[in-house]
Amino acid sequence: MAYKPSKRKSKGAEELEPNLTPVMNLMVVLIPLLLSSAQFIKIGVIDLNLPPAIGSEIAGRSRPKESEKKLDLAITITQQGFYVSSSISMFRGLDRNEPSISNHEDGSFDFNKLSSVLFDIKKRAIDKFIDDDKIIIQAEPDVNYQILISTMDAARSYDVDGKIYSLFPDVSLAAGVI
Amino acid sequence: MAFIPSKRKKHNTNPGKVKLNLTSMMDMFTIILVFLLKTYSTEGMLIQPSEYLTLPKSNIENSPEVALDLVVSKEWVMVNHEPVVKTEQIASSAEYIIHTLREKLSIYAREAKRMEEMYGTKFSGKVTIQGDKTIPYNILVKVMATCGNSGYPNMRLVVYRQGE
Numbered sequence: 147m148a149y150k151p152s153k154r155k156s157k158g159a160e161e162l163e164p165n166l167t168p169v170m171n172l173m174v175v176l177i178p179l180l181l182s183s184a185q186f187i188k189i190g191v192i193d194l195n196l197p198p199a200i201g202s203e204i205a206g207r208s209r210p211k212e213s214e215k216k217l218d219l220a221i222t223i224t225q226q227g228f229y230v231s232s233s234i235s236m237f238r239g240l241d242r243n244e245p246s247i248s249n250h251e252d253g254s255f256d257f258n259k260l261s262s263v264l265f266d267i268k269k270r271a272i273d274k275f276i277d278d279d280k281i282i283i284q285a286e287p288d289v290n291y292q293i294l295i296s297t298m299d300a301a302r303s304y305d306v307d308g309k310i311y312s313l314f315p316d317v318s319l320a321a322g323v324i
Numbered sequence: 325m326a327f328i329p330s331k332r333k334k335h336n337t338n339p340g341k342v343k344l345n346l347t348s349m350m351d352m353f354t355i356i357l358v359f360l361l362k363t364y365s366t367e368g369m370l371i372q373p374s375e376y377l378t379l380p381k382s383n384i385e386n387s388p389e390v391a392l393d394l395v396v397s398k399e400w401v402m403v404n405h406e407p408v409v410k411t412e413q414i415a416s417s418a419e420y421i422i423h424t425l426r427e428k429l430s431i432y433a434r435e436a437k438r439m440e441e442m443y444g445t446k447f448s449g450k451v452t453i454q455g456d457k458t459i460p461y462n463i464l465v466k467v468m469a470t471c472g473n474s475g476y477p478n479m480r481l482v483v484y485r486q487g488e
Binding site for chain 2 (some may be wrong): 163164166168169170173176177180181183184185186187188189190191192193194223234236285286287289290291294296297298299319321
């Protein structure tokens, strides 16, 4: 007679631990590879234009036509605040001699107000002037580099309710007083 | 009577294999892997920030390119990592152009122009300025004026990208 399958209970197979060796292989190769190409600090560059007076030969070639109107927006950074001037308006502070946008109480610069003032000017100047995306920044001799960069940031774009408006991305630095 | 389990401690002659429990290490590796995948970038470090200074922060989006390296740290001004002039000297000088810096840059400009004639690689006149975030404005303007004067009118300022 044929063999009957034995009714004896056979011992259940032992539970196998998942074999982690191949996964470890993968990790040991991938992680150093990615670590060497990881960028923890991102570097950016800001493009600048030279002040036209000391510029190279290119600056002298194009002369503006007399009939075109220029905005000539300029910001002056002083230790007390910002002075904003353009051919549309001289934005004055409360007092004739006070800066257009004064600093906060503790001395820190008010970049938000600067952005909103520039946004205003941009709204009024857009498409009316040929240089409506240029801005000239000058500063007192002892103003910090970081303040200058933050001013350029504030002048480059303005964030209103999640929409980002581009203000004046074309920045030139002017020499100012030594 | 039934057999009572012996109370004598048995000597373990066969120590058996000790298994290394790798699951927790694998968990950690997975998390590290995911993090590194997120910071993976194919650009590489085209510009090495100098260790003598702290760059300012900005929310600009542009990426750097290869150009002549000019570093303005708190103590020295360096071109291609060779010190050229002390920063304090610039602050105290009354004129716009810094002569030692100008000579150095002119040498580089001449080299690049010669390369252009020999090999055809165009001289772009780009210079990458890395400045410490506390340098005052007048030093920056003088350095920029000197660059423009010695044949490098395209200037780019290097910053840390802050993101918004």
